[in-house]
Amino acid sequence: MMTRRSLFLNAAAAGASLALVSANTALAGGHKGHFEGRSNHVTTGSVKLVKNGDRYIVELGDDFSLDGGPDPRVAFGKDGTYDPDTKLGALLNLTGKQSYAVPPTLDTSKYNEVYIWCEVAGVPLGVASLK
Numbered sequence: 001m002m003t004r005r006s007l008f009l010n011a012a013a014a015g016a017s018l019a020l021v022s023a024n025t026a027l028a029g030g031h032k033g034h035f036e037g038r039s040n041h042v043t044t045g046s047v048k049l050v051k052n053g054d055r056y057i058v059e060l061g062d063d064f065s066l067d068g069g070p071d072p073r074v075a076f077g078k079d080g081t082y083d084p085d086t087k088l089g090a091l092l093n094l095t096g097k098q099s100y101a102v103p104p105t106l107d108t109s110k111y112n113e114v115y116i117w118c119e120v121a122g123v124p125l126g127v128a129s130l131k
Contacts, residue, residue, distance in 0.1 A: 031048055031049035031050070031130055032046065032047070032048045032049075032130065032131060033046070033047050033048075033113075033114065033128035033129050033130045033131060034046055034047070034128055035047060035064070035114075035116065035126040035127065035128040036126065036127055036128070037067075037125070037126050038123070038124040038125060038126055038127055039118070039121075039123040039124060039125060041066065041067055041068075041069055041125040041126065042065070042066070042067040043065070043066045043067070043116055043125055043126025043127075044063070044064070044065050044126075045060060045061050045062075045063040045064030045065055046060070046061035046063055046064065046128075047059065047060050047061065047064070047114050047128045047130075048061070049102075049108060049114075049130060054104070055101065055102065055104060056101075056102040056106075056108050057099050057100065057101055057102065058074060058088060058099065058100045058102060058114060059097070059098075059099050059100075060074075060096075060097060060098045060099075060100075061097060062096060062097045064095060064096060064097065064098070065094065065095045066091065066094045066095070066116055066125060066126060067094075068094060069118045069121075069125045070118060070119075070120040070121070071090070071118060071119040071120045072090070072091040072116050072117065072118055072119075072125055073087050073088075073089065073090055073091065073115075073116070073117045073118075073119050074087070074088045074089060074090075074091055074100045074114065074115070074116060074117075075087045075088060075114075075115045075117050076088075076106075076108070076110075076111035076113065076114060076115065077111060077112075077113040077114075077115050077127070078110065078111050078112050078113060079112065079113075080113075080127075082115050082117055082124060083111065086106060086111065087117075088100035088101070088102060091116060111130075112129060112130050113127055113128060113129050113130060114127070114128045114130065115127055
């Protein structure tokens with residue numbers, strides 16, 4: 001027999017389940033992008049933000065390519081603004097697949113772009129919007 005209390009508990013549990021499914025769906029679809037060059041540089045290729053256990057990793061794809069630049073770094077930004085506090089490290093190679101660990105203290109949900117940033121000149125070399 002369904003009591004009023006069990007009805008409310010079941011409804012609350014179903015609502016929580018739907019919220020979790022919605023959040024996971026948003027995460028699954030919201031972490032891929034393609035680079036576009038900036039500051040007269042050619043930057044192309046794919047990038048994705050991958051969850052590995054309880055950590056995130058930024059993965060540049062096999063098709064990634066940067067034409068060069070002094071001291072390129074990988075970092076995050078939001079809505080066209082680079083965040084210098086999100087640097088993941090120096091770019092390892094100008095081409096090809098490579099991975100960068102995101103520190104566990106960095107909240108990736110606050111960002112919607114991955115930057116290839118020139119530390120020396122203080123300009124973006126490439127930006128990928130994560131969708």
